Every structure is written in structure tokens, then in C-alpha cells.
Amino acid sequence: MSTPASRHHKRPRGEGQWALGYREPLNKNEENKKNDDGLNVRQRIIDIYSKLGFDSIDPADLRGRMRWYGLYTQRKPGIDGGKTAILEPEELDDRYFMLRIRIDGGQLDLRQLRVIADISNDYGRGTADLTDRQNVQLHWVEIESVPDIWRRLEEVGLSTTEACGDTPRVILGCPLAGIDAEELLDSTGEIHEVHDEYIGDPAYSNLPRKFKSAISGCPAHCTVHEINDVAFVAVQLPTGEKGYDLWAGGGLSTNPMFGKRIGVFVRPDQVADVYGGVIGIFRDYGYRRLRHRARIKFLVNDWGPEKFREVLETEYLKEPLPDGPAPEAPRGNRRDHVGVYPQKDGNFYVGFAPKVGRLDGDKLHAIADIAERHGSGRVRTTVEQKMVILDITPDRVDSIVAELEANDLQVRPSTFRRQTMACTGIEYCKLAIVETKAVASNLIDELERRLPDFSDALTINVNGCPNSCARIQVADIGLKGQLVVNDKGEQVEGFQIHLGGSLGVNPGFGRKVRGLKTTSDGLPDYVERVVTHFEDQKKEGESFADWVQRADEADLK
The missing domain is CATH 3.30.413.10 (Sulfite Reductase Hemoprotein, domain 1)
Known part of the structure; x- marks a missing residue:
């Protein structure tokens, strides 16, 4: 038969x-969400956790539902990247939080910017990072301070609602919406x-x-x-x-x-x-x-x-x-808004580049003051960890550029300053394996010193783990954090390298060359070498990504 x-x-x-x-939960995350909507954690934070302190927080809220209001526990200092995947979450958790403020469309007025600056200084040890999704992230936030932070944000029309979690997160928009002449x-x-x-x-x-x-x-x-x-x-x-x-x-x-x-x-x-x-x-x-x-x-x-x-x-x-x-x-080969350009109303916008999105409360106040002194009431965040001040009259452009640059907020930055991004990294992130912000900042300084005349478009995206918060696969040079072995046989922080990723007319993910890695210390030498090969070999008008597709592997190493 x-x-x-x-x-x-x-x-x-x-x-x-x-x-x-299929309505029955199939994993722990789905079970937590079925047990209680993430939005319900807000009242527990206000009524219980902020009053009784960190130890009173239910673990399912601490590592799950609190994300629905932009709160993640940050990484306990001193835990090296080799332990990231080995330790339990409670061993990685610090008693402080990263708090993400959602800025839909990247739109801020000066009152909002100053409130973020004050919260940063009062509750976040002065930290303030611009993300590549137009948000601002604070660190060192204690649970006791969260209700007051929410009150201050909501008074000026901002919030942390669904800034993280399995939710509809911030809605990206062009920072020049309504003013770009084109x-x-x-x-x-x-x-x-x-x-x-x-x-x-x-x-x-x-x-x-x-x-x-x-x-x-x-x-x-x-x-x-x-x-x-x-x-x-x-x-x-x-x-x-x-x-x-x-x-x-x-x-x-x-x-x-x-x-x-x-x-x-x-x-x-x-x-x-x-x-x-x-x-x-x-x-x-x-x-x-x-x-x-x-x-x-x-x-x-x-x-x-x-x-x-x-x-x-x-x-x-x-x-x-x-x-x-x-x-x-x-339009153009740099999809950002750095520099001085005309608005449709005859005024100008001025886009500037903080280094890898890293700011602080005092610097946010300085940006607000500079904007106000020059007649602007509106600032914007971009998806490249940069900022834009709108509505500058023609006679005030030179003055605002000078004042921004005096505060190390470059309006006419090098390619390296303009187009290098970095995720949060091991300094605060529990998923990270390596340090990113300081490594990327040092890389910018070194490349500006070594290659002062380089002017082509070139994106360098630095990520602390495989999750690609800093968009490594679509960068010209994408750096994925991992532990690597140095010349002495020691395991140290470093990166796997992706080359020639791109968006736009010819989108493609970066090329992985077998065994192409670098230590963090060796990163400036590597980038200098590959960029120099590109400069020597490029054809008229050829982009880095196009060159990578035809380059010999030896020239990419």
C-alpha cells in the first residue's frame, strides 16, 4: 500500500x-508583550519605580517594556567586549539608563532644544548624542528622575513614547521640509x-x-x-x-x-x-x-x-x-545638508557637523544661543548625526558661520568630519563589542592630518557590533566591531571591513574581502592606505564605491 x-x-x-x-506567543518577548502592553509601564515608572528605586523594577519591565518609553539600561563600565555575548543581561546592566528622545522629522524650536540641554545637564551628566535617526540620546539617567524628565519634555511638545521597543519609532523627515527651494x-x-x-x-x-x-x-x-x-x-x-x-x-x-x-x-x-x-x-x-x-x-x-x-x-x-x-x-553625491544654502524665501540654512554626533548639554545651549543671536528660532537634526539652523538672513551668514566654527561646529568640514558616523559603542551599549565614538573621532583627526587635500565624497561608518545601527553595509567604508588578533597574538578591539556600499542610483551592499580586518589602533593606517590607492587609480568622476568593484584585492587590503 x-x-x-x-x-x-x-x-x-x-x-x-x-x-x-497563530496567537499563542512563541518566544519570551512575545510572551511579555501578551502579558502586558509596553505602553502600560509608564504608570508603574511614575507610581512605583521612580519612588522605590532601581531594585523595585520588574525584570520584564526593565529589559522589555521600558523600551516603549525610550529607556534601555546602559552597559556597566569595565566589561570588555569578549563578555558581551557570554554574560547574562543582569550582569551587563548598569543601574543607569540611556534615554532616547524622539524628534519626528528632526524638527526642534529653541525652547525644545534648551529643555533637552537642561535635562542633559541636570540628569544625564551632560551627555547628548545625535543619532542617525534624528533623535537625541542621553546617558546616566536614573529611574528616580524619569517622571520629571517626561514632564519637562511634554511641556514643550516632545516625548520618549515608542522611541524604542517593538513599536512605530521616530518618523524620519527632511530637515529642510518647507524651505528647500528644490x-x-x-x-x-x-x-x-x-x-x-x-x-x-x-x-x-x-x-x-x-x-x-x-x-x-x-x-x-x-x-x-x-x-x-x-x-x-x-x-x-x-x-x-x-x-x-x-x-x-x-x-x-x-x-x-x-x-x-x-x-x-x-x-x-x-x-x-x-x-x-x-x-x-x-x-x-x-x-x-x-x-x-x-x-x-x-x-x-x-x-x-x-x-x-x-x-x-x-x-x-x-x-x-x-x-x-x-x-x-x-541630487548630488552627498545626501546630507551640511554647508550654507539658499532657502526658497531668500534666507539661508546653515548645516554643521558635530564630530560623530557627540554633543553635550552646554554645546546644545550654545547652539540655541547662536541661532537666537542670528535671528533663527528653528534648528533641525539630520539622519547623518548633524544639525541645521534655519532662517538666516543673508547679512548674518558670515557671522553665524564664524561663531559655529569657533565652537568646533564645522560648517565647511573635511570629508572625513562630514561623512563619518559612529554608533554608541561599548561605552554605553550592552550589545557592543568595541569602542566606537572615540575611535571614529581619532580617525577623523588622523585622516585630516594625513590627507588634508582629500575632497571626494566618502562615507565611513563605525559600528560596535553586527547590528548595523550605523549602517555599515551601505557605507563606502563600513566597519563592523569585533575582537581581532594583533601582531603579538593578542586579542584586541578591531573591525571587519566592508567596502563600497552605496545607496541611490546603483545601490549595493559593501564588498567583503576575505580576511579583511584591522585593529582599532591600526585603523587610521588602513583607511589612509585604501583611500590613497583610490586617489591614485580613480578615473574621472569615479566614486569610491565604483572603484572598489573593479579594484584588485591587494589594493583593498
Whole structure:
């Protein structure tokens, strides 16, 4: 008697997709979220933990739900990178927190900036780091101070709600929205509408993983739409009507994927509903069985854009969307806003480069004072760990540039200062293996000294672990922190090197050359060597990423 074919094939294991009936939690994180919504931790912080102190915090809140309000325990000082993957979380935890303040669209007025500066000085030992998602992160925050921090932030319209966790995180936007003379659309209204409708809503506070968004009309494509979970990129129809091209499924980390065009044209008044549809698909169909496969990129990759569009239109929007055009190529070869440029109203904006995003409370106050003295009430953060001051009249440009540069806030920085980013690193992060901020800062100083005339675009992204918070795979030189063996046979901090990653017209992930690593101490020598080879061999107009694709391996080592 023959065996039925079905017996030879196991039923595929459920991926934990709610829409297919898999409602029982399949891992510890999902169990915690089912037991209690992360948004509910706020009241416990106010009523219990801030009054009774660190030791009163429930472990499920401490290492889980507190992220829903931008709080992570920071790394206990003195634990080397070799222990990162070995120790239990409670052994890595310090009794202090990193606190992430969400700045949707990177938009701040001076009152808000000063409140962040005061909180930094009063409660964060003066720390303030700009992230590559337009947020500000403080460190050394004690649980007792959190309610007062929230009160101060909320009085000026800021918050930490869903700055971390399996939630809709900060919405990226062009810092020049509404003022760039060449922008297709001012996305400010759409960002506010999405924020007000979805952030802090319990209907969307239990996602399979984090959810990163961007809405922008920027001609430089500064919000890197290709690597967001969902992105709305301004486009124009042949009729002249302006709207957005929808992208979904981008993300880096240990399994990088570029976002895919869903192929639809979204009117500005439809953005909030379409965002709700995409995040609804992620909530309901996203994979919840394995954390490392839970980002929306895996679902989009498995379904493909056509099925994703069909489910979006039929199940969530209940109406079809028209086809739309792809975005134009990005303006220029540096997708940032550093320097002095005209606004559409005849004034100027001034973008400047703090070193690897590292600032402090006093420096934030100085930025606010400089802006105010020069007639500006608005500053912006960028996705490159930089800042922009808006609305400078032509007669005050020279003065503000001089004053910013006197405060080591470079308006005309070297390529190395302008285009080097670094994640938090082992100084505060429990996932990190190596130091990043000081290493990157030293690298900038060394390269400026050794290669003073280098002027090509060149991104150098420094990451303390494999998770790619600093976007290593899409950098010209991407540095992934790990322990390496030096010439003396000792295990020391260092980096695996990715070369020639890029976004834009020819997107691609960095090339890995077999065995290409460097110690942290040897990093300046390595970068000087490979950049010198590029300068010697490049053809007219050739980018570093293009050169890497054709270069001999010997010249990349």
C-alpha cells in the first residue's frame, strides 16, 4: 500500500502570524508583550519605580517594556567586549539608563532644544548624542528622575513614547521640509498626521519588531528611504500632480535588504491611511516566531511587492491605489545638508557637523544661543548625526558661520568630519563589542592630518557590533566591531571591513574581502592606505564605491 504523499511533507511551521491564527506567543518577548502592553509601564515608572528605586523594577519591565518609553539600561563600565555575548543581561546592566528622545522629522524650536540641554545637564551628566535617526540620546539617567524628565519634555511638545521597543519609532523627515527651494513636497503635515494618529496607540504598540519610517520630499533623498521598513518618497505624475511613491521592507542589521517599490501613487491626504495599512499588515502578518526573522523586510521579501500591494489594497485600504512613477535620482553625491544654502524665501540654512554626533548639554545651549543671536528660532537634526539652523538672513551668514566654527561646529568640514558616523559603542551599549565614538573621532583627526587635500565624497561608518545601527553595509567604508588578533597574538578591539556600499542610483551592499580586518589602533593606517590607492587609480568622476568593484584585492587590503 502506498504512503500518502502528504505524510512525507511536514506541515510548514507557523511563523506566529496573527492573521493566520497563530496567537499563542512563541518566544519570551512575545510572551511579555501578551502579558502586558509596553505602553502600560509608564504608570508603574511614575507610581512605583521612580519612588522605590532601581531594585523595585520588574525584570520584564526593565529589559522589555521600558523600551516603549525610550529607556534601555546602559552597559556597566569595565566589561570588555569578549563578555558581551557570554554574560547574562543582569550582569551587563548598569543601574543607569540611556534615554532616547524622539524628534519626528528632526524638527526642534529653541525652547525644545534648551529643555533637552537642561535635562542633559541636570540628569544625564551632560551627555547628548545625535543619532542617525534624528533623535537625541542621553546617558546616566536614573529611574528616580524619569517622571520629571517626561514632564519637562511634554511641556514643550516632545516625548520618549515608542522611541524604542517593538513599536512605530521616530518618523524620519527632511530637515529642510518647507524651505528647500528644490523640494517636491513639504512632508511636515504628513509626518504630524501619522505621529498623532499612530504613536502611542495600543492598536499598534505590539508589533513583531521595531518599525522604522520615513516621509520626505527631499531632492537629495536625505532620509535614506531604501533602508526603512516603510518610506514615502515624493514623486510627480506627468500631469503635474505631486504625491508619494511607497517603499516597504528595507533594513540592515545581520541580514540586509533594500526596500522594494510597491508601485503605487499615494496622494498626500492618503499617507496616514496607507501608513496604517502597512503597519497593520506588519502587525497581523509579520513573523513572530523568531526574533531575527521578525522585521517586515522578511515578509515583503517572501511575498513580493505584488502580493503586498494586493493585501494592502483589498484587506486594509478597501480601495485600489493608482500606479505611480519611481523617484528621480538623488541630487548630488552627498545626501546630507551640511554647508550654507539658499532657502526658497531668500534666507539661508546653515548645516554643521558635530564630530560623530557627540554633543553635550552646554554645546546644545550654545547652539540655541547662536541661532537666537542670528535671528533663527528653528534648528533641525539630520539622519547623518548633524544639525541645521534655519532662517538666516543673508547679512548674518558670515557671522553665524564664524561663531559655529569657533565652537568646533564645522560648517565647511573635511570629508572625513562630514561623512563619518559612529554608533554608541561599548561605552554605553550592552550589545557592543568595541569602542566606537572615540575611535571614529581619532580617525577623523588622523585622516585630516594625513590627507588634508582629500575632497571626494566618502562615507565611513563605525559600528560596535553586527547590528548595523550605523549602517555599515551601505557605507563606502563600513566597519563592523569585533575582537581581532594583533601582531603579538593578542586579542584586541578591531573591525571587519566592508567596502563600497552605496545607496541611490546603483545601490549595493559593501564588498567583503576575505580576511579583511584591522585593529582599532591600526585603523587610521588602513583607511589612509585604501583611500590613497583610490586617489591614485580613480578615473574621472569615479566614486569610491565604483572603484572598489573593479579594484584588485591587494589594493583593498
